[in-house]
Every structure is written in structure tokens, then in C-alpha cells.
Amino acid sequence: MTRQHLIFAGEPWDYLAEDEAIDHEHPAVQLVASELRTGDDVAYARAAFEFVRDRVSHSLDARDRRVTWRASDVLEQRTGLCFAKAHALAALLRAGGVQAGLCYQRLRDGDGFVLHGLAAALIDDRWVRLDPRGNKPGVDVRFSAAEDCLAYRPDPSRGEVDYLTVYPAPHPAVLEALKSHDDCVAMCENGGLPSGLD
Numbered sequence: 001m002t003r004q005h006l007i008f009a010g011e012p013w014d015y016l017a018e019d020e021a022i023d024h025e026h027p028a029v030q031l032v033a034s035e036l037r038t039g040d041d042v043a044y045a046r047a048a049f050e051f052v053r054d055r056v057s058h059s060l061d062a063r064d065r066r067v068t069w070r071a072s073d074v075l076e077q078r079t080g081l082c083f084a085k086a087h088a089l090a091a092l093l094r095a096g097g098v099q100a101g102l103c104y105q106r107l108r109d110g111d112g113f114v115l116h117g118l119a120a121a122l123i124d125d126r127w128v129r130l131d132p133r134g135n136k137p138g139v140d141v142r143f144s145a146a147e148d149c150l151a152y153r154p155d156p157s158r159g160e161v162d163y164l165t166v167y168p169a170p171h172p173a174v175l176e177a178l179k180s181h182d183d184c185v186a187m188c189e190n191g192g193l194p195s196g197l198d
Helices: 012-016 027-036 041-055 071-077 082-095 172-179 184-189
Strands: 100-109 112-123 126-130 161-167
Touching: 012 100, 027 041, 027 071, 027 082, 041 082, 041 112, 071 082, 082 100, 082 112, 082 172, 112 172
Parallel strands: none
Antiparallel strands: 100 112, 100 161, 112 126
8 A cells, every 4th residue: 555644643752641542551451462562563563453453343343232442441341343443452552662543534334424443553663554443354454564554445536535644542523422322333323423533
């Protein structure tokens, strides 16, 4: 995938900070991080990505009604939407000393749009975007320290947007949606997710 210029919404140290969603000092996050931490930062980032991609189910794929948004809850309950899985990956990376943030895409969903969440990380002296949503038929995302490897490629001709800003904390629209619902499937199917960042 062609490299694109990313924009950073925070200072370098913000991408190692803890907040209410990326709670990387929580024992649940620290436990997984300690189990995965072998080798250099690239090996650790790969292990963290593959853990979240493969061992945390995508809530809608699994028809799991639980709504998770805090990284520790995602790792303990092993379920979450793309946003929550990105929070978990960012927390694991930060727990291992790897700078990480969050990115988004606006994708076509029927007649409207839906926001999709990604993580971004500074690996081997370059920032790459990582999509830990989980593979399924038609989606096969692998780890790369050299380029963005994403599940979806937005099509501007359809009104889709690849937001290139790397946020140090979840976008308020995302947190508001996740915090205000208690049924993940209903939230997704009844238009409860943000349609964009505009």
C-alpha cells in the first residue's frame, strides 16, 4: 500500500500516556503484555497485533452483545468492536514501550456511512497503521512493520474517507457511542455508531 503522510494530534509522549480507555497500567493489560514481551519491538508489536486480531473476537462477527471500550475490559472479556480492539492493541503496545495511537476510516454502509477504528504504532522508526479487527471471509490482514496493512481501502468516489490523523486518545464521538449503549449488536444494526469525524 502506498505510504501516506500521517498527521499527529498529540506530542510524542502522548502516544505512551494512559487514559480511561487505553489503561495500559491495568493488571489485565500488564499481564498480557508480559506474556507477549519477547524479542525486539518489532517482534513484540507483531505478537500484540496477532493476539488482539486472533484472540479477541470482533463483537459483531461473533454476535456478542457486550459493549467494551476500555482496553482492560477488552482483554479480560476477549470481545470488542474495531474501536475497542484498537484501544486494546494501543494499550498493549504502550505497555511494552511502543508509541501507539488511534486512526479512523469512514466507510460506506448501505445508504450511509460507518466509522472504522484502527491503531497506529511507531515500529522500527516508522509509523504504520494496523487493523486488528479480525479476519473473516473477504478480510485477511497481516502484520507489517514496513507499510499500512488495512482491512479496507476507502474509495473517495463513494464518499469514503481515510482519516490520516493519529490520535493519542479515542475520538470523543467513538467513546460517546460506546459508553451510551449496552447492546453491541443493536448499536451496530440501529445506527448507533458514528458515521464520520466531521
